[in-house]
Amino acid sequence: MNNELSNPDIPVPSELQSAVTITSLDKIYNWGRRSSIWPMVFGLACCAIEMICTAASRFDIARFGMEVFRATPRQADLMIVSGTVTKKMVPQIVRLFNQMPEPKYVMAMGACASGGGPFKEGYNVVSGIDKFVPVDVYVPGCPPTPQALLHGLIKLQEKIDSQSLKSVRWYGQETSEAVPVPVLGPDLFDPRQHALLAQQAGQVQENTESVEE
Numbered sequence: 001m002n003n004e005l006s007n008p009d010i011p012v013p014s015e016l017q018s019a020v021t022i023t024s025l026d027k028i029y030n031w032g033r034r035s036s037i038w039p040m041v042f043g044l045a046c047c048a049i050e051m052i053c054t055a056a057s058r059f060d061i062a063r064f065g066m067e068v069f070r071a072t073p074r075q076a077d078l079m080i081v082s083g084t085v086t087k088k089m090v091p092q093i094v095r096l097f098n099q100m101p102e103p104k105y106v107m108a109m110g111a112c113a114s115g116g117g118p119f120k121e122g123y124n125v126v127s128g129i130d131k132f133v134p135v136d137v138y139v140p141g142c143p144p145t146p147q148a149l150l151h152g153l154i155k156l157q158e159k160i161d162s163q164s165l166k167s168v169r170w171y172g173q174e175t176s177e178a179v180p181v182p183v184l185g186p187d188l189f190d191p192r193q194h195a196l197l198a199q200q201a202g203q204v205q206e207n208t209e210s211v212e213e
């Protein structure tokens with residue numbers, strides 16, 4: 001048993017310390033989850049090369065129990081969005097996010113995934129994946145080094161440590177809704193904004209007709 005799990009408020013007699021640890025349910029639950037995060041194999045551009053390096057022997061991501069990259073979202077806990085997020089890819093990213101089981105986490109790796117990066121406001125790029133799926137940790141850099149990615153993973157572990165069984169959303173009464181998958185048209189179309197877009201389109205049409213008359 002690991003010392004970091006021990007509850008310092010409840011002392012254990014010295015003759016029992018090699019065999020007994022007193023902990024809380026939250027601590028042991030979070031310790032198990034934070035020590036076995038399985039990321040999804042998912043790369044979009046140059047940042048993905050740094051993510052691949054992080055999994056190589058030099059940086060040894062296995063120290064954190066995170067070396068099991070899964071090739072399916074249904075077995076993954078963490079989506080590392082590593083690279084430039086084009087409008088064409090957003091529907092696929094959201095669909096993969098929806099297919100991940102709870103508890104699930106998202107990391108925006110690099111300037112592109114966090115805010116558009118050098119391509120911000122380009123015709124084909126979105127200004128950050130957090131416009132579409134909830135992001136837990138942002139890793140700055142263009143590209144971030146493997147050390148920076150590992151630091152982001154440690155920050156994610158700290159976030160998991162702070163969660164409690166009593167309040168996490170996946171054990172709550174309410175069912176969690178899937179994120180609506182954006183539709184790729186001439187530009188991205190967000191179904192959540194449908195009413196507003198329809199209203200604006202109607203106004204434009206009315207204005208055009210009144211000018212023609």
Ligand code: SF4
Nearest residue numbers: 046047110112142143
């Ligand atoms: S942040 Fe830099 S390195 Fe990463 S995908 Fe964008 S351009 Fe490439």
